[in-house]
Amino acid sequence: MTSGEPAVRVSDLHKQYPKHRAVDGLSFEIHRGETFALLGPNGAGKSTTVEILEGYRRRTSGQVSVLGEDPGTAGRPWRSRIGIVLQDLPESEVYGVYSVREQITQQSHYYPNPRDVQEVIDAVGLRAKADAKVRTLSGGQRRRLDVALGIIGRPELLFLDEPTTGFDPEARREFWGLIRGLSADGTTILLTTHYLDEAAELADRVGIIIGGRMRAIGPVGEIGGDAARTPIVSWTEPDGEAHSQRTPAPAALVAELTARLGEPRDLEIRRPHLEEIYLDMVAAHAAGAATGTEDVA
Ligand SMILES: Nc1ncnc2c1ncn2[C@@H]1O[C@H](COP(=O)(O)OP(=O)(O)OP(=O)(O)O)[C@@H](O)[C@H]1O
Numbered sequence: 001m002t003s004g005e006p007a008v009r010v011s012d013l014h015k016q017y018p019k020h021r022a023v024d025g026l027s028f029e030i031h032r033g034e035t036f037a038l039l040g041p042n043g044a045g046k047s048t049t050v051e052i053l054e055g056y057r058r059r060t061s062g063q064v065s066v067l068g069e070d071p072g073t074a075g076r077p078w079r080s081r082i083g084i085v086l087q088d089l090p091e092s093e094v095y096g097v098y099s100v101r102e103q104i105t106q107q108s109h110y111y112p113n114p115r116d117v118q119e120v121i122d123a124v125g126l127r128a129k130a131d132a133k134v135r136t137l138s139g140g141q142r143r144r145l146d147v148a149l150g151i152i153g154r155p156e157l158l159f160l161d162e163p164t165t166g167f168d169p170e171a172r173r174e175f176w177g178l179i180r181g182l183s184a185d186g187t188t189i190l191l192t193t194h195y196l197d198e199a200a201e202l203a204d205r206v207g208i209i210i211g212g213r214m215r216a217i218g219p220v221g222e223i224g225g226d227a228a229r230t231p232i233v234s235w236t237e238p239d240g241e242a243h244s245q246r247t248p249a250p251a252a253l254v255a256e257l258t259a260r261l262g263e264p265r266d267l268e269i270r271r272p273h274l275e276e277i278y279l280d281m282v283a284a285h286a287a288g289a290a291t292g293t294e295d296v297a
Contacts, residue, residue: 005068007032007157007188008053013062015048015212022048024212026062035179035189037203039196041282045212046192047161053190054084054159067157080111083155085146085163100137101130104148111153123181124148125174139166147178157188164198176201196275208278210285224277231271233257235264242266 008030015023023045030036038046051057052064055071055078064071069078098106101117108114121130124144129137137145143166150158160179164172172195179202183189193199199206200220207217216223233253234244238261247253250269257264272280 005032005065006030007034007067008036008190009063009065010049010053011063013049013052013064014060015045015052015057016060022212023052023059026209026212026214028207028214028217030188030190032188033183033186034204035183035191035202037191037193037199037206038209039193039199039206039278040209044209046209049209050159050161050190050192054082055079080153081156083150083153083158085150085158085160097133097135099131099133100126100145100148103134103145104152107149108152113154114152115154117152120148120152123151123178125171125178140168140171143167144171144175147175151182151187155187157190158182160189160191162193163191164193164195172198196273196278200274206274208281210282211289215281215285220274223274224281228277228280229271231269234266234268235261236266237261238265 006029008028010029011027013023013026014021026045026049038050040046048057052059053066053071055066055074058072066074067078067081071078101121104120105117108117118130121127124147126141126144126148129141134142134145143163147160147163150160163179164175167175176198179189179191183202189202191199191202203220205217205219206223208215208223222229230246230248231250232244232246233250234242235257236242245253254264254267254269257267
């Protein structure tokens with residue numbers, strides 16, 4: 001693959017299950033070194049898309065290139081260049097009897113240029129558990145081990161499927177630090193998550209899939225366009241009632257409030273968060289689908 005080529009290129013991708021069109025003409029690219037978050041409600045087609053990119057699911061039609069190859073036909077050398085952290089890996093007794101270090105060491109042997117085992121154990125914060133049997137780990141620690149197994153092969157492209165589900169807030173923050181470190185090392189990352197704050201923290205760009213189609217794509221600060229990002233002014237009236245109003249001219253509204261109330265209580269001006277923009281988009285789509293103005297499968 002040439003250096004200018006994107007890590008992932010998807011063009012007019014379709015996936016038709018017997019009774020359901022899960023992916024309906026999806027096109028997008030992920031640049032090399034970029035962290036890209038794929039967002040969308042349950043059943044939107046995210047996992048189907050990601051599994052096609054990973055080579056685990058066949059597409060119905062469309063073009064897909066991952067690290068310069070078609071995942072539908074790429075072989076073992078290609079597979080060693082990607083890392084995958086799936087959600088809910090099946091628990092296995094055999095897997096559980098090994099220690100964390102043994103498990104990661106074993107996995108490292110599958111790759112031509114693996115990372116150092118101890119470095120990876122430290123990076124995922126499992127130093128204190130390195131010699132513990134895998135079956136004795138907590139849910140969050142298991143997830144860290146999953147990430148360790150996903151990155152031991154020094155992947156150029158890492159797939160992270162809902163990586164922090166079940167993490168406590170501190171573990172999530174630590175995990176974000178780990179992901180930023182991988183990104184700083186040049187790893188391209190495709191993240192799927194239902195945590196909008198996670199996407200806003202980590203992603204260079206996000207793509208929002210609804211009904212198997214890409215409804216919005218772009219940097220977190222630009223997603224949804226100017227209209228979706230109209231500022232919100234909130235304040236509390238003297239009778240204690242909280243108000244909030246969206247306006248493209250927040251300074252004028254604040255001037256009016258100040259003239260009327262003096263210093264307005266609880267005054268806040270902010271842009272909608274990614275989560276609010278996202279929820280508006282999902283609601284608009286659902287309303288369109290309900291009135292028949294959207295042609296979703
Ligand atoms: N093997 C399958 N056979 C038939 N339909 C499927 C299959 N896998 C997924 N689907 C359907 O395709 C649609 C998209 O599913 P997919 O798992 O890709 O969604 P998702 O965006 O990953 O959702 P979630 O956020 O819940 O993980 C859903 O309606 C789902 O029921």
